[in-house]
Amino acid sequence: MFRKPKRETKVADMDPGLETMMQLERLTRLRARLPLREDVVKAFVDFFQAKFTAGQPVEDNQAKLALQSLRYCLTPPNTEPDGAKQPLLPGPALLQAAMVLRNTPKQTTSDHVELARTLHECLKGASYASDEAGIMTYVGQLCRLGSPGTARDVVLDFEQRQGPIPLSSQTPSSLEDVQEIDTEGSEATKQAHQGIPPYRLRNLWAQVLQAWSVQGEDGEVAQTFEIIRQRGLQNGPLVHRAMLMHSMSKNDLQGIEHWWREYHAAISRASRKKTLSAALVGQVLRWCLANDQLDLGHGIVRDLMLTSPMKPVWDAILVWAAGTGKGVDEIGRMFDVMEQSNEGIEDEEFWRRPDTATMNALVEHAIAKDDPYTAERFIALGRDRGIEPDAKTYVLQMAYRLRVNDIDGALTAYKNLQTMDLSSDEDVPAVNKLIVALSSSKRHDFDTVMNVAADLSDRRARFEPLTVATLSLLHLDRDELHDVIDLLNTHAYHYSSTERTTVRDTVVAYCLDAQTPVSRAWDAYLIIRDVFDELPREPRTELMTNFFARDRPDMAVHVFNHMRAHSRADTMPTPDTYITAFLGTAERQDLESLEVVHNQLKLDFNINLTTRLRDALVIAYTACDSARKALQFWDDIVASREGPSYNSIHVAMRACERSPFGDLKAQDIWGKLRKMNVEMDSTMWASYVAALAGNGDSENAIRVLEEAVVKGEVEVDAFVLGSLFMGSRGMDKQRDVEEWAKGKYPRAWIELEACGMEEAEDGMRAFGIDRSVTP
Template structure:
């Protein structure tokens, strides 16, 4: 009855012209009969008005794709299915629209977009080369330049080989002449842009080779203010290439490019982060050609000095900087360094009064306070941060948006959520990211952390959480996949399914395949651990609708989850969705059919058996073997179809592979549940004896059950007595329990109980500990854990 209700449960259909397929949401629930109150005619039911004024169902958001991206995905899908792709002109237009939208929205390319765009570019170039002269196709150079600009200027969230391959394809196309006439010689500006781009995505080794091969161009660009040694050095440092980094800086200095302050910052940061003391000292002591280090390197060196107890080496450098009367950014960095070195805020305040540059005294301002606050962040000292804010108030320094962003980070670290909320409101009001892109990145990271912390609260304020999710959407903040996963699971636990659908509609289709897997993992884990079957089923429905790319392994594990929950009807739906999937990689395999039929052996369902068995008969990719036939015997026997189970035994005995121990156990179980099955069981047993093979206790127990199932009391007792000689193992609780459960009448069971108690008293005592249950035929049976495997 439960299975029937699950299949025909009420579905909530959101009918809207803009709603996607994922707007269909259904959750199988038990239908309960409504009990109307006895009102003796006093209460009238105004069904017409109730329907007229009923609140409309909530609208589900349409999945949001970036402009042009959906057409690219349609092209890729048709290519995989060997169908006619969209017209090439439309695809060229989609390329243009997609990258123009990227530059406008400032949303970086994810790994999936990078690989599909590279494939699309290869396809377009082939189509352009094969196009007839009468109808020429053309991809503009500016469109490829826009793509390269997007790769370079948009701060990446992922740095993958796919991005690198796309950059290489674009650059080689621009230099190949495939787009028509081009200037003679190499475009130095384009070459420099390419170097910058591949350095963002791990192409340091290739960039290094290109520098050495075109060193004259490197020198020329450096004279014009674009020192390519800097991005290559930063990339080598990021990838941990110590030897190549040192050799590059030494080579550059010997071959016409002076030691630069930015390259010094890169190599000092590299060694300082690894606590390599001699190397850090060497490269920091070495002055750049300009005679001045970068301001940002001083706080970094201060942290390194404290961590490695080399303050005596670092302090003279800080004193030397103060004596040169540097510009204000250096004073701000110096104050941070002093604070990190362990000096108190009073000493920092005293130094503020002595700040001066070549033009006279330098006054502290908001940026000075922000620098000190960042030092407090590095020290993880919230109390110091509050003292710094008090100092700002004393000096009448106005706080800006960056200050509130730093406050957010500090208070998140301290776990003071009211303070985080206040700082968040002030930061949103001032919006410091409009003037500095780095602040936008910082804001996005802090908001992700804040949402994760809100989700982690024991008593979650779902109203506040929903408001912040909406505000993040208004600001077009790209939430991290881990944040999205956490939000969805929290809303699923609270049964806010529409909120989950809205979140997934906005964010799920913006992620790469690797990022989507993070969200999928969270949903699958929720289905595994959630105690409520209804919630687990609802989670699966959302997972299926929004993540068609859900892996085959996850689908199989979800099928098993619903078997474990004793819901074979739900497991059959999961199996059916696999069978209907457009991607053949997600179709059920031989092992999947076996696992499903084994599940039905534990939790039978006739309708599920018929549905999947029909699928098997239509599936030409599956070649039946003994394991599959055994699983079919198990499933049909559990569903009270032991006659059909015998047909599969015939298939096994006539096959080249032949029977196995598990198939013998399965057929004996089928004969146990079939009237008169003992005759065939004895024939099978005689064939086994002729083969002269070792008999496992599990097979022998099944044979005992087959004999007992035909009410042959004396024969069953004799077989039990001979068990020790045949198997080498004496009867145990399972042997006696199988025999007792197999007898089809109370009198037979009673007589067998008396005999077993007398013959095997200790084993029977152990059996009775398992407890009993009442069947539909009013027979008592022991609770035996008989699990049949193929």
């Protein structure tokens, strides 16, 4: 009555619609009845609506599901009962999906590209706006994947397809578009492409140009730029920026100088000076520092100072000054120069003053140079000027303190961070690293770790895969299984396939660790199986082998059965998986487990019986004291088209050694081999005489061996003697073989004794030679 209520496991946290799309994939794989198209359409719309609202990217595994769902929705059904019409995806939903795909995922795959292509095909016939949205997304995905050649062809096709459009549609839809409008109003562009706004077309070609640059294709970069020049689009900052970045990637000093001048001139001609990218200025100046091109850097700074730079550019100049060796005090005097430049500006909104962004840029530079002392001095300089640290400052402190393994210092910075505005979530990556460091530290207790983790959880912030993996192991070590399941269900379904693999492999490694108790390893495996259904065959086979090694064949067989019951082709067992399972049961000598796996093989129509597979069955049944049954598979091997291998003969002889009246079967096999003139080496003779001795007829085995020596068919060595000795049943038989061997082959016997000997409880002795057989 007063028993504590059973804790409910948290339901998996998925994006809206994802579960239905997963169901479609699973039912398609099973070739079962598929869900209603109306349901899949709703799932598709809900999924992209949620992504659009949250501003999140579509990860690779989600793109694969979305692509399958889109194709399903676009494919006409074979039959439509009651005259129902095919549910079509609404145009706005397709347009929204195309917009969402522009968010950068962790990894762009062919599924992203194919999804973008399919959306583009659906949108291009609707209107210019739809066509443009689809083409922007499709070209962007191709460039991310590293297919600029295809992207170029798509843009050319877009140019040919589009005709004149209304003047109103040329109005830019965002500030970014305003900033990229061609200020020269190229007549060549207007005449060549009356229907395409120049700033849109330039954006497309700039993406292609940048993609060729990333691949290092100088010839293609030059050819693409010539296409851009022919269209009169070469004067936009986007193109200049792409060429400048390409020149820096090639360490082309002349190219950098030329394209910086072009970029700066284009910005100077524009009416809005904000278009000057402080990030690009910072990259160019950092290149100058890294490549010891100080003259070029000083020239760029002079150019910037002539245009009365905006505050973000001032920050980049201050970082440059720090990089050229100016000390903290000199940077402070430069602050005074910055403030003095405001004298001619009436509107205080445009005044340049050092602020927390300035200090953070300087601190970040010091950290990049592994100079935490200077970083702290910059923070002190800011305080002296009334500039207090903000959230990013403490985030930077956490980062460099964690880098030098100062976990206590990072924890102090984290506590200071709690008083700041964290609505932007810029602290989340650093806090994730802090959680991992605390978990790995021996000096901090569980409650400290969980307090930091709870803060992220309460804010519904992102947990990085490594954080989730680390916390999972922490909970597993405390047998807090519900917490592990809740943690994984909350975060794992929002990860990309690579990120899921990170978490999954960490927990699998925990299972495989010999220090992990078998009960915890089993619990962890069950969690992996439920949350990571995509776990492929190889790690599952490793887990199965691990449970065999832990002397838990029952658990190992459960792992095998889970593979057998799966519907994914990359998870279901192969012949090699069956062989591994059979050898595992042989090692543990567990007949019950062997029969379970064997019965599964009988029912598996995907598996063709091979000689290796039958060899494994012979080994397994022989090890499980069913040698007579094992020899039935030898008959199957002989009757098969593939026939026996040399390993098969060794395996069969080992079964004869353990089987009642096996010496007769061994003689029969040997006789057939002799008739077929099969070459017999000393290891083959060792297996044969051991099979004869295994049924108590050691005298006959010795006689056969002596006759072979006389005929020159075999040379007796330590392995042959050891096999004959260990194959003999009973202490008396072993003693007889020992006396004969010492008298007949004393040198080989001494060599055998050097391998070491073990004596069992029943008095039987075994030498330290490897008599194992393999399929």
